[in-house]
Amino acid sequence: MPISAVENFPASLFQEEANRRLKTFGPNSLPQDQPSNFRKRLKRILREPMLALLVIVAAIYLIVGEKAEGILMSISVLLVIGIAYAQELRSENALTALKKISSPRALVFRDGEEKRISAEELVPGDLVSIHEGDRIPADGYLLQGSSLSVDESLLTGESFPVLKKPLVSHSRTQKDLHLGEIDALFSSTLVVGGRGLMRVTRTGSKTEVGSIGQSLFSTITTDFFLSQEISKTVRLFAIVGLAICLLLVIAIGIQKSDWLAALLSGLAAAMALLPEEFPVILSIFTAMGAWRLAKVGVLARNSQAIERLGAITDLCVDKTGTLTCNKMSVAALSIDGHTYWTHEFPMADLNEEAKNLLRFGALASPLRPMDPMEKELQSQASQLEKNGSTPHSQFQLIREYPLSTELLATSFVWFSNFKEAPLTIATKGAPEAILSLCQLSHEQKEKIKTEVENLSQKSLRILGVARGVAISSMGLPENQNHFQLRWLGLIGFEDPIRLEVPEALQKCQMAGINVIMMTGDYPATALRIAEKAGFRSGQVLTGADVEKLKDEDLKECFKTTKVFARLAPQQKLKLVRTLQTSGRVVAMTGDGVNDAPALKTADVGIAMGARGTDVAREASDLVLVDDSFGSIVEGIKRGREIFANIRAAMTYVGSIHVPIAGLAILPVLAGFPLILLPAHIVFLELIIDPTCSLLFESRISARNPMAEKPRSLETKLFSKKDLSRSLAQGALILIVSLLLIFYFQKSLKAEELRSLVFLQLTLGNIGLIIADFTGGSPSQLKKFLLTRRHFIVLALSLMIISTLFLSPQLQILFQMATLSWNLALVAVATAFLTSTLQGIWNWKMILSKSLPS
Numbered sequence: 001m002p003i004s005a006v007e008n009f010p011a012s013l014f015q016e017e018a019n020r021r022l023k024t025f026g027p028n029s030l031p032q033d034q035p036s037n038f039r040k041r042l043k044r045i046l047r048e049p050m051l052a053l054l055v056i057v058a059a060i061y062l063i064v065g066e067k068a069e070g071i072l073m074s075i076s077v078l079l080v081i082g083i084a085y086a087q088e089l090r091s092e093n094a095l096t097a098l099k100k101i102s103s104p105r106a107l108v109f110r111d112g113e114e115k116r117i118s119a120e121e122l123v124p125g126d127l128v129s130i131h132e133g134d135r136i137p138a139d140g141y142l143l144q145g146s147s148l149s150v151d152e153s154l155l156t157g158e159s160f161p162v163l164k165k166p167l168v169s170h171s172r173t174q175k176d177l178h179l180g181e182i183d184a185l186f187s188s189t190l191v192v193g194g195r196g197l198m199r200v201t202r203t204g205s206k207t208e209v210g211s212i213g214q215s216l217f218s219t220i221t222t223d224f225f226l227s228q229e230i231s232k233t234v235r236l237f238a239i240v241g242l243a244i245c246l247l248l249v250i251a252i253g254i255q256k257s258d259w260l261a262a263l264l265s266g267l268a269a270a271m272a273l274l275p276e277e278f279p280v281i282l283s284i285f286t287a288m289g290a291w292r293l294a295k296v297g298v299l300a301r302n303s304q305a306i307e308r309l310g311a312i313t314d315l316c317v318d319k320t321g322t323l324t325c326n327k328m329s330v331a332a333l334s335i336d337g338h339t340y341w342t343h344e345f346p347m348a349d350l351n352e353e354a355k356n357l358l359r360f361g362a363l364a365s366p367l368r369p370m371d372p373m374e375k376e377l378q379s380q381a382s383q384l385e386k387n388g389s390t391p392h393s394q395f396q397l398i399r400e401y402p403l404s405t406e407l408l409a410t411s412f413v414w415f416s417n418f419k420e421a422p423l424t425i426a427t428k429g430a431p432e433a434i435l436s437l438c439q440l441s442h443e444q445k446e447k448i449k450t451e452v453e454n455l456s457q458k459s460l461r462i463l464g465v466a467r468g469v470a471i472s473s474m475g476l477p478e479n480q481n482h483f484q485l486r487w488l489g490l491i492g493f494e495d496p497i498r499l500e501v502p503e504a505l506q507k508c509q510m511a512g513i514n515v516i517m518m519t520g521d522y523p524a525t526a527l528r529i530a531e532k533a534g535f536r537s538g539q540v541l542t543g544a545d546v547e548k549l550k551d552e553d554l555k556e557c558f559k560t561t562k563v564f565a566r567l568a569p570q571q572k573l574k575l576v577r578t579l580q581t582s583g584r585v586v587a588m589t590g591d592g593v594n595d596a597p598a599l600k601t602a603d604v605g606i607a608m609g610a611r612g613t614d615v616a617r618e619a620s621d622l623v624l625v626d627d628s629f630g631s632i633v634e635g636i637k638r639g640r641e642i643f644a645n646i647r648a649a650m651t652y653v654g655s656i657h658v659p660i661a662g663l664a665i666l667p668v669l670a671g672f673p674l675i676l677l678p679a680h681i682v683f684l685e686l687i688i689d690p691t692c693s694l695l696f697e698s699r700i701s702a703r704n705p706m707a708e709k710p711r712s713l714e715t716k717l718f719s720k721k722d723l724s725r726s727l728a729q730g731a732l733i734l735i736v737s738l739l740l741i742f743y744f745q746k747s748l749k750a751e752e753l754r755s756l757v758f759l760q761l762t763l764g765n766i767g768l769i770i771a772d773f774t775g776g777s778p779s780q781l782k783k784f785l786l787t788r789r790h791f792i793v794l795a796l797s798l799m800i801i802s803t804l805f806l807s808p809q810l811q812i813l814f815q816m817a818t819l820s821w822n823l824a825l826v827a828v829a830t831a832f833l834t835s836t837l838q839g840i841w842n843w844k845m846i847l848s849k850s851l852p853s
Contacts, residue, residue: 012126013123014110015110017125018123022121025124025204028119028137104119104135104137105118106128109128109129122203123200124200125199126138127197127198127199128140128198129195129196130196131195132191132192132194133190133191133192134190136150138201138207139200139207140198140199141183141201142165142166142183143197145195145196145197146402147163147402148193149161149192150164150189150192164183165183186207187208233717234278237274241271241272241274244270245266245267248269248668249263249265264674264677265664265668265674271664271682272663272664272676272681273657278650278653281649285642285649286306289306293622296634297624297626297631299622299625300622304621305604305622306639307639307643308585308639309640310644311603311711312585312604313584314579314585314587315515315636316517316572316579317516318595319521319529320519320521322608322632323529324495324529325495326372326627327496328375328493329342329376329496330342330358330376330380330493331343331494333354333357333489333490334455334490334491336353336489339451347380347383347384354489357488358381360426361426361428361463361465362377362390362392363391364412365378365410372495373463373493377491394416395416396416398414398415398423398473398476407436407480407481408429408432408433409430409437410427411427411480412425412427413425413473422470423470423473424467424468426465427485428465429463430464431448431463431490432449434464436481448490455492456525458528463493464489464490465488465489466485467485468484497529497533501629503630504629505533507637511706511709512710513710515535516558516575518567520566521566523542523563523565523566526563527563527565530562535563541564542565543566543568544566546564546567546571547571554574554575555581558579558582569598572595573598576598576601585603585604586603587602590607590620591607591608595607596619597619599620600619603713605622607619607623608627609623609626633706637705641700643711644705645698646717650717651725652726652769652772654718654727654730655768655772656684656768658726658729658733659734660676660761662730662737663675663676663737663757673750675737675757679814680814696772699773729768729771736833736834740827744823751811751817752817756819756823756827759824760830763827763828767834767835767836767838768835768838770835770839771842772838774839781839
């Protein structure tokens with residue numbers, strides 16, 4: 001029996017019972033790698049070079065009897081481990097939550113209603129609706145089906161699809177479900193045709209796939225460009241730091257004959273030079289960036305997609321569902337040469353012939369349709385009934401004749417609730433197919449064909465509708481060709497443009513992104529939709545044209561052609577590859593099984609989350625929750641912001657390492673007292689990491705990122721301008737610190753001098769954060785100061801600094817002294833001066849567009 005048979009529709013689970021079974025059987029997910037536990041995370045953290053340096057310094061202090069310093073450094077080791085552990089856990093939690101959001105979905109019946117839920121929530125006994133292109137979410141058996149074909153090669157190795165048929169005589173259990181049975185369905189196999197309704201019997205590890213420990217898809221993760229660049233940078237700094245450490249130890253040891261002080265100075269210099277924050281920033285920003293993308297309806301399935309988002313130069317989009325709403329609406333009704341346009345005629349004002357046309361269009365559709373046109377027919381027909389019910393409520397389904405390649409039409413045979421009425425036949429389909437089933441004269445057929453052509457030129461999808469009668473179900477023919485039907489008329493559908501598309505398309509054009517429509521629809525329809533959306537193209541190339549053109553000629557066509565129609569999947573793939581060979585970074589949207597090759601090949605594959613198939617989602621890098629073109633544009637904007645924020649954070653870290661390294665090396669070489677001890681460097685870097693994670697990750701640029709051209713994938717994190725700016729900012733703080741040392745070194749004790757410089761450096765660090773975060777923009781500075789989270793971070797930093805200077809015990813430990821008010825004001829004034837100069841310089845650079853956003 002077909003799915004739409006109401007009286008035979010099987011019972012579904014109640015939500016309360018489903019919740020109980022979920023607790024009993026567990027989630028419907030296959031065994032996966034265990035998440036990182038405490039030991040694994042700790043092992044990774046202990047490999048960090050900075051941690052090794054801290055351990056060495058702590059050991060030296062303890063060996064020479066400096067217990068206070070040794071304990072302080074040991075506590076610092078624990079603090080660094082704790083911060084690194086918390087950051088790693090935060091990244092994992094964000095990605096785990098993201099994975100849960102983007103898990104496969106299933107169309108299930110609960111409480112008698114159709115719902116879309118996460119496939120992990122399925123339980124034995126659930127009723128699941130499956131359609132072409134879906135991955136079957138669990139093991140079970142087929143209750144109802146229409147031409148359902150399943151590719152079971154994952155389990156059997158057999159490449160030919162298996163035609164499935166329901167066995168309605170008995171119920172099945174998980175024990176008597178075996179491969180090869182005609183009604184058995186298995187998790188992870190692919191529906192390649194038709195639709196059906198299945199009863200779930202096995203979930204999770206109990207499924208055929210789960211029981212043998214087989215994984216359908218394996219994801220190979222590779223380091224992307226930013227990660228490789230950061231690794232090289234850290235290695236370079238580590239080598240340079242080690243070399244300087246050895247030179248300092250030798251130079252100071254020979255000069256002062258104090259090899260212990262020399263060793264501590266060398267280690268302090270190595271710690272100051274090592275930018276261990278870089279990989280932390282990348283991992284935190286990437287994980288949190290994926291979470292922020294999810295908030296705007298874009299799910300990132302791998303980290304490379306986030307890096308590539310801001311580099312997209314060409315965006316290849318499908319028409320249906322991306323540019324349009326994919327919610328077909330009745331636009332026109334054509335009867336006997338007269339056309340009713342629904343925007344001119346309310347449904348209530350239609351004559352009886354037009355109403356019958358809608359009613360029989362709905363009767364020629366399933367009761368629970370999935371097709372957008374069938375949903376619209378049922379909705380419109382329901383509005384014609386007084387009680388809002390569907391036309392189906394007055395009939396009982398006897399037989400359904402499905403669509404076939406030989407005849408593009410479907411017929412439903414209904415029995416009326418009134419016994420004296422005969423069987424009613426409702427048929428709809430391609431106009432030429434319906435005309436072949438109706439007894440019409442040649443002149444009548446030609447007139448209808450002319451009307452079909454006129455409606456098609458207005459970008460409408462056309463269905464023909466007919467009706468007939470039968471005396472008895474025993475005399476029904478085997479196929480529709482033997483029906484003798486009466487022509488009712490034509491129904492024209494339109495898929496309206498999404499409201500946000502014109503504005504989003506303008507944003508893409510402003511951002512230097514070339515948007516290309518690739519569709520399987522007719523050229524005239526594609527061009528009309530393109531014009532409504534705002535494409536700047538008057539030319540259309542078809543799939544046949546693409547096949548004839550050589551790659552070089554095709555590259556030239558991309559300069560003037562933005563619309564490609566009647567494309568087959570392999571032709572979409574050819575277009576994507578041709579763009580890539582031109583050095584372009586290509587994003588591709590898709591929703592079907594056949595789109596998977598192009599999605600996989602594109603630099604950024606974007607699958608539709610609402611209407612896309614599981615195969616398309618698994619081949620993609622990003623998944624759109626709402627299938628909206630506007631979400632793609634918003635995702636590109638966020639991708640550019642994420643890259644800009646990573647760059648800003650890296651620039652800040654590079655800047656602050658300049659004065660830290662300089663103060664660890666230069667005063668000693670000049671014969672001044674040792675200013676920065678290892679404990680001071682650890683203290684400073686305990687501020688740097690959390691600050692970057694909390695502040696720069698949520699930074700909003702002073703400039704509109706969509707006003708910039710796409711960056712190259714080979715764009716360095718540190719361009720010459722960025723490096724110069726970073727060094728200049730750090731050098732300004734260092735020069736002011738060295739001037740303070742030079743001016744006060746004779747009048748102040750070593751502890752007082754160290755306190756003065758340390759206070760100036762820490763306040764300068766906070767000022768540098770504000771200058772780099774806001775770009776010196778007055779409006780951005782106001783937003784920064786009014787944001788609660790930013791205020792809390794600044795307040796905590798200042799509180800920690802003040803505690804350090806007010807506590808006698810900490811002063812002894814850090815070898816510092818209480819400053820007079822005059823000296824404290826000197827430190828505050830110089831820090832404010834450097835921060836103001838940096839902010840002004842940044843703002844001028846932004847206004848001149850020399851500073852990256």
